[in-house]
Amino acid sequence: QVRLEESGGGSVQTGGSLRLSCATSGFTFSTSCMGWFRQIPGKEREGVATVNVVGMKFYADSVKGRFTIASDNLDNTLLLQMNNLKPEDTGVYYCAADDAGRCGTLPPIPRHFQFWGRGTQVTVSS
Numbered sequence: 001q002v003r004l005e006e007s008g009g010g011s012v013q014t015g016g017s018l019r020l021s022c023a024t025s026g027f028t029f030s031t032s033c034m035g036w037f038r039q040i041p042g043k044e045r046e047g048v049a050t051v052n053v054v055g056m057k058f059y060a061d062s063v064k065g066r067f068t069i070a071s072d073n074l075d076n077t078l079l080l081q082m083n084n085l086k087p088e089d090t091g092v093y094y095c096a097a098d099d100a101g102r103c104g105t106l107p108p109i110p111r112h113f114q115f116w117g118r119g120t121q122v123t124v125s126s
Helices: none
Strands: 003-007 010-015 018-025 033-039 046-051 055-057 067-070 077-082 091-098 120-125
Touching: 010 033, 010 077, 018 033, 018 091, 033 067, 033 077, 046 067, 046 077, 067 091
Parallel strands: 010 120
Antiparallel strands: 003 018, 018 077, 033 046, 033 091, 046 055, 067 077, 091 120
């Protein structure tokens, strides 16, 4: 059974930091493209960051220099370190996996990701 479970969301003030974690099981983490997406009310789900099997990473322009994605193949965990948070970062953050490994340095395509977590809320107040 596939499982992706996000944790680490919460409420912070502008300039604060959060570290999201995604615990996974039930699929081959080490050969999958792993990603973080976010859903802001009234907007389409946006790819925030991805990492592929050879370590290539994508970051949305809006988070470059502030967010860092990392994968731990030993315990099948995906991380997202978020620094210098802004109110526009507010949303529900989802962990996702594409077991075909189809990601690189271009914006991810959500429909390529077969497995999704339930999301964790991030709220940044001004």
